[in-house]
Amino acid sequence: MSGLSTRAISRAAVRRELAAVALPRFVDVGFDAVTFEDLAGAAGVSRSTFLRYFASKEDVVLHVFDPLGEQLAAALAARPQAEDDWTALRRAVDPAVQLIAADPEAGLTLLRLVWSTPALWARLHEKHGSWRPPLVDLLVRRSTASAAKAPALLAVRTRVMAALGCLMVAFDAWIESGGAQPLEALTDDAFAALAPSGAQPSRR
Amino acid sequence: MSGLSTRAISRAAVRRELAAVALPRFVDVGFDAVTFEDLAGAAGVSRSTFLRYFASKEDVVLHVFDPLGEQLAAALAARPQAEDDWTALRRAVDPAVQLIAADPEAGLTLLRLVWSTPALWARLHEKHGSWRPPLVDLLVRRSTASAAKAPALLAVRTRVMAALGCLMVAFDAWIESGGAQPLEALTDDAFAALAPSGAQPSRR
DNA sequence: TCCTCATGTGGAACTGAGTGTCAGGTTACG
DNA sequence: CGTAACCTGACACTCAGTTCCACATGAGGA
CATH class of the missing domain: 1.10.357.10 (Tetracycline Repressor, domain 2)
Structure with a gap:
């Protein structure tokens, strides 16, 4: 089949979605003022999950x-x-x-x-x-x-x-x-x- | 009188001293593995005091x-x-x-x-x-x-x-x-x- | 269809950076 | 000598990032 498993595709899609939710927050509130808890809440997932998709806050951007x-x-x-x-x-x-x-x-x-x-x-x-x-x-x-x-x-x-x-x-x-x-x-x-x-x- | 107050001179001297104690630790143990508590202990001051002389760990170096x-x-x-x-x-x-x-x-x-x-x-x-x-x-x-x-x-x-x-x-x-x-x-x-x-x- | 196993998720506990505050001690300087 | 400025250590706090665990879910094989 394709070199990318369905898992990998899903993971990439979620990543994109989470980043898409996070970016406007960063722009509006300021990068440093936004917490992972904010981002997770806005994206409708837990802090744990958000952190599992990005190694650091910088990585989100x-x-x-x-x-x-x-x-x-x-x-x-x-x-x-x-x-x-x-x-x-x-x-x-x-x-x-x-x-x-x-x-x-x-x-x-x-x-x-x-x-x-x-x-x-x-x-x-x-x-x-x-x-x-x-x-x-x-x-x-x-x-x-x-x-x-x-x-x-x-x-x-x-x-x-x-x-x-x-x-x-x-x-x-x-x-x-x-x-x-x-x-x-x-x-x-x-x-x-x-x-x-x-x-x-x-x-x- | 002098452009530099005795306070400022003292402060600079302490800064130099603290950094001198810290550098070998960073080299030996690795920058990330060293904590402010380590550094403060090695320098004989409290964590609070060490942090008051440097804005961040990177700043020490x-x-x-x-x-x-x-x-x-x-x-x-x-x-x-x-x-x-x-x-x-x-x-x-x-x-x-x-x-x-x-x-x-x-x-x-x-x-x-x-x-x-x-x-x-x-x-x-x-x-x-x-x-x-x-x-x-x-x-x-x-x-x-x-x-x-x-x-x-x-x-x-x-x-x-x-x-x-x-x-x-x-x-x-x-x-x-x-x-x-x-x-x-x-x-x-x-x-x-x-x-x-x-x-x-x-x-x- | 059902089982199971790998993976995703949420939650909790933890370490450590960095901030703020406070009481008490010390030093510079009039 | 007195006082105001500053320094210090202690404590409490927020948040990033890590680790571990219990549970849900979904894909593939029997």
Whole structure:
């Protein structure tokens, strides 16, 4: 049958439902002021059950970013070997841009919440930390495959770090513009500000 | 009379002492496994008192980074206006490098602890978030003062973000080398990997 | 159809972080 | 020397997160 058991499907659906109930509360009352008891009551389940679906209060908000680690790596792996690192990284970050830009209304609410809550902002950066090593590995493998000069590991790490930094700056500017500026363009601009000279950013 | 009251001096001294007692415990037992009760007992004060000196457990470790926000801004402000942004940022980051490199033994222990504890790592990045805006302001003011073309705000933000990213990557590599490589050189290398002018980031 | 076993649920008890308050002691300073 | 500011330890409290248990439920096999 399918790789996903009916249990797993049900679990994912409940998760989504609980998060959907919780988000407006966080936005209205403030993340820190909301307790698990509130959330459980609003969702019609017990505190125990709510806690069984999310490892922490931050997770209720940030679980939507979880698949991004693998998605960024997959997007990077899909880029042609000939492409320069910086352009490849720009494209690797597309799933993250898409995740938000696909539903700008919801995305703006979510990012505003995360950006205005230190605990959430910090946890998001914790996730970044786990996204980086796979991206570095992919770039290193790429460059050692193509016989030419192998760039220093430190340089690759720096570029990966910078790429995620560009993404954050773009989010930052997008929130500030109230979603008026297209997120893709802001991301392009951020990457362009650090582009190695002469490299022409290629459109998708 | 003096800008610092004797109370303030005493308070700072006690803070240092309590942190000095706490750090080895964190390293030996693990940050999460240590409780405020442990720490208070080891330091010979009550839990109440210990908690009055630190806002959170993370703060016991990270309070050493607190002055850095102003120090980075001051270092940047001290750079000549003619200097390009990227070089100025490299120099602005020197106080952070010095803070660690001044006592490599202690610095290595501290960074290892922070890097191996997600909660600490996340909180450190939370601090970065507050360091960035002043640096951006300074760079913007500088470039509007010199009559030439004013770079886009987004570009400035991106470069500031990238500069702090470089610092983190350098710390990362320094920890990995066990403190063998000089931290200043690693920082130089990280900045070089993103240097704007045609210099290809790949070194050999 | 009925059994049973794995899983979901609610409830209770527990640890530990962090906050607030209070009484009593100590220190700075006029 | 007196007093006002501050420091301290003790206690009570809220809430996040963990663990354990008893019970309900639903899916699949006999």
